[in-house]
Amino acid sequence: MYHTLRVCSNSGAYEAIPDPPRNLDLVRVRHALEREGIAVVDARVMLIAGLDPEVTISRNGKLLFKTRDPAEAERAFERVKALLADADGTARGPSGPG
């Protein structure tokens, strides 16, 4: 879904754009973040997750990592991808064998 991180237009952060575009259920994402003890600002059309670095998660799936350090951005990217997958799993419900 996400290919890579790139520097944003003002060079102050890294961003990841989903391909193809998607429509995130931000309520589920917020719950997934909160289950991990991560503070969240919920602005309805986007969430701001208090990770290190801070991450903006937009409803259209765009992610913005507020750091200029590529290694930091990459670490946060991997964590957010896992959290989004967790939120997706919650949306589908528990899956059993068979």
Added chain:
Amino acid sequence: MARGVMLMSGGIDSPVALHYLLRQEHEVVAVHMDNRPFTDDSPLEKVVDHLALLRERYHQPIPLYLVPHGSTQVTLMRNTDRHVGCVLCRRFMWRSAERVAEREGASFLATGEALGQVASQTLSNMRSATSSVRLPIVRPLIGFDKSEIEAVAKSIGTYGISTRPGVCCQAVPDKPATRSNLVQILREEERVDVDQIVEDCLRRATIL
């Protein structure tokens, strides 16, 4: 000369507008609306550096009010039409600036806006945004084009500060309204407690 309150964003335009006011020997109090967490620390850092440079050049103290604005953005995003979010945001910025002006005994407000530069700076949006305040608004750059503003910014030394890396405001909608209707704006504003929001922001403001 008069005493005014200038909105400072950290961008290219506002320090140039401030330069013109200071050159005419107006006394200026600066206000920065702090958009975190919708930005990073860079806009504030840029404003602090702009002011340090202009204070030294014009030998004026230029106090800086730092007014929290992120919580206002959250309230607007949760309760109002995103399409007109920039106009609503500006109305709250102007209200805060006017409250600072009352506190500081200032008689005008000022901004680095130039007509038509960005989506929020159309004539109808400016009218919608500024109808929230009563004090006169001075726009030293209103007829300038971007290249003229950049040339002045380079000559006074603020351009390099303004163009340092930073995070754009994440609260800007994908398709901001370029023409706004004041009736619609007022209707949207009824969805939030305007006085409470402004009061809360001013209570948490700090002077740097």
